Amino acid sequence: MKKASQLSVFFPAYNEEKNIKATVVTAVRVLKKIAEEWEILVINDGSTDKTRAIVEKLSKKYKQVRLINHPQNRGYGAALKTGLFSCQYPLICYTDSDGQFDFREIDKFLARIKTSDLVIGYRISRSDRFYRRLLAKILWLVNLILFGLNVKDVDCGFKLFKKRVVDKIGNLKTESAITETEFMVRATKLGFKISQVGVKHAARLDGEQTGGKFKIIFKAGLEGLKLWWGLQKKFFLKLFFWFGLLSLAAFLRFYRLEDLMVYLGDEGRDMLVVMDILKGKNFPLIGPRTSVGNLYLGPLYYYMITPFVWFFKMEPLGPAVFVALLGVVTVPLFFFIVKKLFNQKTALFSTILYLISPLVIEFSRSSWNPNPMPFFCLILMLLLYFWYQTKKPFFLYSSVVCFALMLQLHYIIVLLIPYLIFLFYRQKNQVGNSKDFWRASIILLLLLSPLVIFDLTHNFVNLRGFAEILQGRSNQGFNIFDVASRARDRLRQIIGLFFAFPERSWPTNLMALGFIFVIIKKWREEKEAVIYLVFGWFIWSIFSLGFYRESFYPHYFGFLFPFPAIFAGHAIEYLSQQGRKMKLLAFVIFFALVFNSLKASWAYLSRASVLNVNKVKMIVRLIERESEGRQFNFSLLANNNYDDSYRYFFQLWGIPVVYKKEVADQLFVVCEDEEVCHPFGNPKWEIALFDVAYEGEIEIKQEWQPDPQIRVIQIVPK
Numbered sequence: 001m002k003k004a005s006q007l008s009v010f011f012p013a014y015n016e017e018k019n020i021k022a023t024v025v026t027a028v029r030v031l032k033k034i035a036e037e038w039e040i041l042v043i044n045d046g047s048t049d050k051t052r053a054i055v056e057k058l059s060k061k062y063k064q065v066r067l068i069n070h071p072q073n074r075g076y077g078a079a080l081k082t083g084l085f086s087c088q089y090p091l092i093c094y095t096d097s098d099g100q101f102d103f104r105e106i107d108k109f110l111a112r113i114k115t116s117d118l119v120i121g122y123r124i125s126r127s128d129r130f131y132r133r134l135l136a137k138i139l140w141l142v143n144l145i146l147f148g149l150n151v152k153d154v155d156c157g158f159k160l161f162k163k164r165v166v167d168k169i170g171n172l173k174t175e176s177a178i179t180e181t182e183f184m185v186r187a188t189k190l191g192f193k194i195s196q197v198g199v200k201h202a203a204r205l206d207g208e209q210t211g212g213k214f215k216i217i218f219k220a221g222l223e224g225l226k227l228w229w230g231l232q233k234k235f236f237l238k239l240f241f242w243f244g245l246l247s248l249a250a251f252l253r254f255y256r257l258e259d260l261m262v263y264l265g266d267e268g269r270d271m272l273v274v275m276d277i278l279k280g281k282n283f284p285l286i287g288p289r290t291s292v293g294n295l296y297l298g299p300l301y302y303y304m305i306t307p308f309v310w311f312f313k314m315e316p317l318g319p320a321v322f323v324a325l326l327g328v329v330t331v332p333l334f335f336f337i338v339k340k341l342f343n344q345k346t347a348l349f350s351t352i353l354y355l356i357s358p359l360v361i362e363f364s365r366s367s368w369n370p371n372p373m374p375f376f377c378l379i380l381m382l383l384l385y386f387w388y389q390t391k392k393p394f395f396l397y398s399s400v401v402c403f404a405l406m407l408q409l410h411y412i413i414v415l416l417i418p419y420l421i422f423l424f425y426r427q428k429n430q431v432g433n434s435k436d437f438w439r440a441s442i443i444l445l446l447l448l449s450p451l452v453i454f455d456l457t458h459n460f461v462n463l464r465g466f467a468e469i470l471q472g473r474s475n476q477g478f479n480i481f482d483v484a485s486r487a488r489d490r491l492r493q494i495i496g497l498f499f500a501f502p503e504r505s506w507p508t509n510l511m512a513l514g515f516i517f518v519i520i521k522k523w524r525e526e527k528e529a530v531i532y533l534v535f536g537w538f539i540w541s542i543f544s545l546g547f548y549r550e551s552f553y554p555h556y557f558g559f560l561f562p563f564p565a566i567f568a569g570h571a572i573e574y575l576s577q578q579g580r581k582m583k584l585l586a587f588v589i590f591f592a593l594v595f596n597s598l599k600a601s602w603a604y605l606s607r608a609s610v611l612n613v614n615k616v617k618m619i620v621r622l623i624e625r626e627s628e629g630r631q632f633n634f635s636l637l638a639n640n641n642y643d644d645s646y647r648y649f650f651q652l653w654g655i656p657v658v659y660k661k662e663v664a665d666q667l668f669v670v671c672e673d674e675e676v677c678h679p680f681g682n683p684k685w686e687i688a689l690f691d692v693a694y695e696g697e698i699e700i701k702q703e704w705q706p707d708p709q710i711r712v713i714q715i716v717p718k
Contacts, residue, residue: 003036004110008087008163010041011097012079017050019099024058024065027103031064034110040065042097043083046073077172077179084166084183092166096157100202108197109160117192118161120184122153123201151196155180158199165192242332249331249355253324253364255605261320262366263613268645270367271316273302274309275652285450287408288369295465298408298451301369314652316613319367327364330375331355337382338566341530343573350569353593358600359497359554360561370410373558376402381533381562388427388529393436396424400440404447412556414466415544416537423532487546491515494542494557498564499593500600515567518574538563568593611641611672611710618706620649623668626702626714631656631664635686637679638672646670663693666701667715679713690715 009027013020024040031038042055044067052069059065068086070078083094091113095101101121112119169186172179188194269288276282287297305319312318334354339347354360363371380402387395403420406413424437445452455462489503495511496503519535526535541560545552575586609615623632634650634657636643650657658664667690671677679687680698691698697718704712 003034004091005035006037006089007031007035007091007093008039008041008089009093009095010043010083010087011095012043012045012076012083012157013047013051013055013097014045014073014076014079015047015049015051016097017047017054020051020097021054021058023097023099023103024055024062026099028062028065030103030106034106037089038064039087039089041083041086042067043079043086044069045075045079046070048073075175077175080179080183081172081175084172087163087166090163091160092163093160094157095159101158102200102202105158105199106160108199109158112195112197113160113162115193116195117165118159118184118187118194120151120153120160120194120196121156121158121199122151122196123156124198151184151194156199161187165190168192245351245355246328246331249328250324252356252361252601252605253327254321257320257324257365258317258614259609259612260365260605260607261317261612262368263316263611263616263645264640265642265644266369267316267319267367268643268648270302270305270319270369271309271314271648272644272651274306274319275314275648277302277306278310278314286454290411290465295411295462296451296454297369297411298448300405300408301372304372305367316367316648320365323367323371324364326372326375327360330364330378333375333378333382334562334565337378337385338569340382340385341527341534342566342570345576346566346570346573348569349572349590350565353499353568353590353597354562354565356594356597356601357498357561357565358500358597358604359557361601362604363555363558363561368555370555370558373406373409373413374561376406376409377559378562380406381537384423384533385529388533391427393439396436396440397443400444401447404444406559407448408451410556410558411462411466413559415541415548416559418544419537419540423536426532483543483546485546486548487543488512490545490552491542493552494560495564497554497557498561499568500596511568514571515564518567518571522570522574534563534566538567611707615707615710616645617649619670619710619712620646620653620655622704622706622712624653624655626704627656627666627668629656630666631658631662633658633662633664633667633686633690635667635669635679635682635684636672637669637676637682637684639676641672643670661689663690665717667698669713669715671711671713672709674709674711677711677713679715694718 009031011020011023011027016023020042024042027040031040040062042058042065044052044055052067055065055067059067068082070082080094084092093106093109095103105121109119109121165187168190169183172182172186174182184194266288273282273284277284284299284302287299287301289296305322308318308322309315310318312321331351331354335347335351338350360374363374380399383395383399383402386392387399399420403413403416424440451462491512492503492508495501495515496505496508499507499511501508501511519539523531523535538560545556548556572586572590575582575589577583623634634643634646636646647657649655667687669679669687671679679700681691682688694717698715699718700713701716702714706712
């Protein structure tokens with residue numbers, strides 16, 4: 001067998017004058033044969049016999065033998081700790097000094113250490129009294145229950161391991177018979193590879209065993225419980241932290257959800273489509289039409305909310321619960337990604353700022369196509385990160401799938417296409433396999449094929465819509481200064497919305513400058529993954545939004561929601577590392593942002609109830625009652641809404657409303673905005689049709705005001 005290059009051996013010893021010489025001499029003879037360089041340490045744990053004197057004589061005879069003396073007896077655990085941290089060579093072995101183990105069996109350990117970090121012995125046939133063997137079984141069971149440590153013979157005093165295991169574990173907390181257990185538990189938790197090997201165990205010929213005394217067992221038991229709590233304390237603190245964090249996230253997303261969730265025409269339209277899906281009448285391959293550009297989205301959102309509509313028995317609350325749950329799940333996902341890209345402190349600061357942002361909360365509390373965008377944005381970022389790190393095609397293909405799904409939620413995500421192409425081709429140059437990119441392109445086309453086919457069969461309505469958006473209604477030519485100005489406005493807008501500051505206030509401008517400083521300062525210091533997946537994504541997105549000339553709404557920022565929190569958290573973490581004054585400044589900024597965000601979020605949650613689903617239900621029931629079971633026409637007058645929110649409940653409850661060009665003998669008009677509440681002569685087609693059918697001979701029969709802002713008018717022929 002090839003010799004070990006360097007090996008340290010130590011023996012804990014207490015009152016072993018009759019055994020220590022034979023044990024050390026045997027070890028010397030074996031080590032001369034198996035190691036090029038070696039040392040023997042005897043840890044004399046306050047012996048009251050001649051153990052110390054014998055070892056001192058041996059150390060004079062053998063220069064590799066060294067005595068380490070404890071002035072007083074501190075116990076086996078203390079001797080073990082002293083030995084562990086006194087050895088100097090890369091391989092460390094320890095065994096008992098009473099001669100019950102045959103040191104020549106170290107060959108078995110050396111053979112296993114090549115593929116392991118620790119090799120621990122187990123006694124094949126234990127030569128101890130019955131109660132000692134019983135204690136060993138009890139210890140095994142306790143270790144399994146308390147620590148999940150399934151080792152055959154944890155207190156077997158014959159082990160070999162690499163010094164880096166000791167260095168990684170660091171200081172041990174216990175100092176008793178349980179210390180061996182602590183050493184093994186910590187090694188296991190750190191992921192070191194452990195092998196086990198059977199060894200012979202002879203009966204003790206001389207000296208007294210002390211490990212079975214009640215005092216020692218009692219101390220070991222107390223320290224075992226202390227060890228368990230010490231190991232579990234961090235787990236329980238993490239559990240408590242995440243319970244608090246997720247409870248806060250859930251509270252901010254579910255509190256008064258049914259009262260404050262948006263339920264307008266878009267939500268009613270989605271419910272009508274899902275109703276047809278559940279009834280088997282229709283399975284859509286195209287999604288809703290957008291208000292800007294007349295673009296058609298994909299049908300993904302319909303499919304996502306269908307199970308929740310079914311589970312909540314066709315109530316519009318179901319899809320809102322889905323979005324809120326997704327918002328809660330996004331919080332730990334956000335922490336995980338930021339921790340991967342940066343560090344734990346940045347992740348902690350960023351996650352807290354993200355979960356309490358009034359902008360994020362508002363769009364986590366209602367059912368709408370763009371609202372799941374932050375979740376998918378983080379999934380895409382995570383997949384790109386794994387692809388960037390591993391270069392495995394699976395993560396590339398998964399990223400393409402995720403992007404295709406995001407494209408179905410809102411068309412604004414097309415702005416990322418040039419950035420993703422740049423990222424893909426940069427990575428392709430490193431990987432050197434273009435087939436993966438062609439395959440990814442085919443996957444993207446297949447996933448978007450319903451949209452492509454729809455465009456081909458509908459006069460390229462989406463393509464023309466994109467061209468119109470990019471050109472802008474003003475038909476002005478390209479001006480880089482206008483683009484830069486709009487990009488600056490977008491940066492201030494997202495910061496102001498995210499942290500609840502006025503768009504042009506000094507805090508918003510200061511934070512915008514802070515973001516720019518972080519990007520410039522950390523550009524070369526950070527990992528490439530951070531530069532391209534965080535800095536690159538954000539810079540390109542803000543710049544490309546400068547090309548968008550149409551009206552800009554907060555939900556357009558959905559794919560950028562995580563970034564203000566990331567940059568603010570990273571800046572706070574950076575300041576906290578720059579000395580005491582900067583640390584104080586960092587925490588002042590952090591708590592100021594937290595206070596302002598919570599204040600704005602609570603104001604949102606405490607506001608008076610808007611036109612919610614319950615009010616719509618109340619109005620529909622009022623119309624049902626007053627229509628007396630007869631058919632009627634219906635029209636909604638509002639500035640920013642349409643009537644699908646009401647029509648959903650008419651259809652759900654089987655109320656006989658007349659659609660299309662049929663005319664009944666009564667018309668119900670709901671006015672949501674007083675300024676547009678002029679039913680006579682109104683060009684709205686339902687009203688105009690009713691008016692024409694009766695040649696203008698119509699009148700108001702009754703009016704109701706079920707809400708201070710809403711009027712219901714019944715119009716009939718004269």
